[in-house]
Amino acid sequence: MSFPQPGNVHEPDAFVAWGGCGAVLLHERDDERFAMLLERVQSSTAGSSPRRPAFRTATR
DSSP: OOOOOGGGTTHHHHHHHHTTSSSOOEEEEETTTTEEEEOOOOTTTTTOSTTOHHHHHHHO
């Protein structure tokens, strides 16, 4: 959960647009409460997923 402020109103939309490619995957959202359920990523696995081609390219 985050505090409602103008700067993060469109954050869930950005996660939807990225679709898990180069960012964590958004599983669920509650815009009224400014809550998002995001995938858990560990530093040892970030970039090993086949749906993250932009991230893997940037780190080569």
